[in-house]
Amino acid sequence: MKALCFGSLNIDYTYRxxxxxxRGETLxxxxxxVFSGGKGLNQSIALSRAGAAAYHAGSIGTDxxxxxxxxxxxxxxxxxxxxxxxxxxxHAIIQNSPDGDNCILLYGGANQTITRDQIDEVLxxxxxxxxxxxxxxxxxxxxxxxxxxxxxxRIALNPSPMNDTVPDLPLDTVDWLLxxxxxxxxxxxxxxxxxxxxxxxxxxxxxxxxxxxTLGGEGAVYADGDCVFAQxxxxxxxxxxxxxxxxxxGYFLAAMLEGKTxxxxxxxxxxxxxxxxxxxxxxxxxxxREEVE
Ligand code: RIB
Numbered sequence: 001m002k003a004l005c006f007g008s009l010n011i012d013y014t015y016r017x018x019x020x021x022x023r024g025e026t027l028x029x030x031x032x033x034v035f036s037g038g039k040g041l042n043q044s045i046a047l048s049r050a051g052a053a054a055y056h057a058g059s060i061g062t063d064x065x066x067x068x069x070x071x072x073x074x075x076x077x078x079x080x081x082x083x084x085x086x087x088x089x090x091h092a093i094i095q096n097s098p099d100g101d102n103c104i105l106l107y108g109g110a111n112q113t114i115t116r117d118q119i120d121e122v123l124x125x126x127x128x129x130x131x132x133x134x135x136x137x138x139x140x141x142x143x144x145x146x147x148x149x150x151x152x153x154r155i156a157l158n159p160s161p162m163n164d165t166v167p168d169l170p171l172d173t174v175d176w177l178l179x180x181x182x183x184x185x186x187x188x189x190x191x192x193x194x195x196x197x198x199x200x201x202x203x204x205x206x207x208x209x210x211x212x213x214t215l216g217g218e219g220a221v222y223a224d225g226d227c228v229f230a231q232x233x234x235x236x237x238x239x240x241x242x243x244x245x246x247x248x249x250g251y252f253l254a255a256m257l258e259g260k261t262x263x264x265x266x267x268x269x270x271x272x273x274x275x276x277x278x279x280x281x282x283x284x285x286x287x288x289r290e291e292v293e
Contacts, residue, residue: 001257002130003047004153006057006122006144007040008111008137009067009081011091012282014242020095020103029095036070037092037282038111039135039160042243045074046250047133049288050272052257056081057122058138059110064089070283080122087113090137100238100277106137106161114140119147128152131175133253135160142169149173158249162186171206176256178212178249196230199223210262214248216241220270222262231266234274243282248273251292268292 015029040058048054056071057080067089071078090109096102119140126132132148133156134141142165145155149170156176159166162183171177181192184202192198195213199221202211210224219233251272255265272292279285 001053002055002126003052003133003253003257004055004057004080004122004126004130005040005044005047005133006080006119006138007043007133007135008038008090009041009056009058009060009064010038010106010111010137011064011067011089012037012094012242013091014094014096014240014281017095017097020097033280035281035284036067037243038067038090039137039158039246040111041067041071042246042282042286043133043135043158043250044071044076045283046247046272046286047254048075048250049286050251050254050268050292051289052250052254055079055125058082059084059087059113059118060089061085061087061110064110074283080125082118084110084113094242096240096242096280100241102240102242104242108137108139111137112139114138114144116140116143119144123147123151123153126151126153129154131156131253131257133249134158136163136166137161141165145170145173156249156253158245159183159187160245172208174206174209176212176253177202177206177209178214178252180214180216180245184213195219195221196223196228199228212249212252212266214245214273220248220266222266224262227262229263229266231263231270234271236274236278238277240280240285241277243285244273244277246282247276247286250286
């Protein structure tokens with residue numbers, strides 16, 4: 001069984017700041033590091049490091065070839081990544097504060113040039129029972145979801161970053177919905193004060209999907225037709241929370257695909273995400289399975 005992550009590949013410019021830059025302010029950063037990132041690339045690497053047969057599809061410019069190298073080194077198949085001479089690779093400008101928090105400005109670049117022909121071609125390499133893993137950093141997501149569903153692929157959707165296109169997606173095709181509390185609040189139209197209640201409310205909106213609601217340092221909640229339970233977070237000192245959610249997603253899905261119970265998958269994902277926040281950067285912070293075990 002293959003896990004196809006069709007998603008973004010970004011060059012992450014991570015600036016160390018003592019506070020997030022405010023409106024009208026000019027702020028001198030305390031340092032810059034360049035990392036491989038993009039929610040898609042991060043989730044592919046997390047899937048692969050967790051042990052899944054991970055395939056990545058997406059688009060980059062020639063300035064992003066080092067992202068392919070990062071994927072190869074993590075064991076991800078990149079045959080379905082398109083490289084264009086005309087377009088720049090997507091990038092992210094990330095401010096990283098002393099408490100490990102971040103805020104992110106995205107430039108879509110090649111991530112926003114996905115074509116329906118490209119989607120059709122990529123899907124010919126996958127079959128019923130394979131899993132499509134999606135975020136919300138590429139265009140043509142609705143078409144991709146419908147085509148994959150029609151071929152019998154199962155769909156895991158992490159609709160991040162949230163925007164007003166998400167309610168128009170064919171959400172009835174989703175088998176796993178993975179959201180944080182902000183995204184859950186936006187889908188539900190109200191703030192999340194109780195994780196279990198919010199996960200139940202999401203199930204009512206997507207009755208065919210299993211729900212994974214991540215709550216940062218407060219842990220996470222899982223809900224499907226059989227069970228609802230909370231998973232506590234592993235307490236650590238955070239250095240950089242970038243890609244913690246991506247690490248959680250990749251590890252959770254990989255464990256489910258290998259036949260673990262939702263309880264085992266959530267516990268493994270919580271440990272992997274905890275390790276990732278103790279290290280700087282996106283992709284480089286994602287741990288290997290042996291470390292997590
Ligand atoms: O989830 C973290 C990722 O969000 C970063 O790597 C950045 O590229 C943005 O896509």
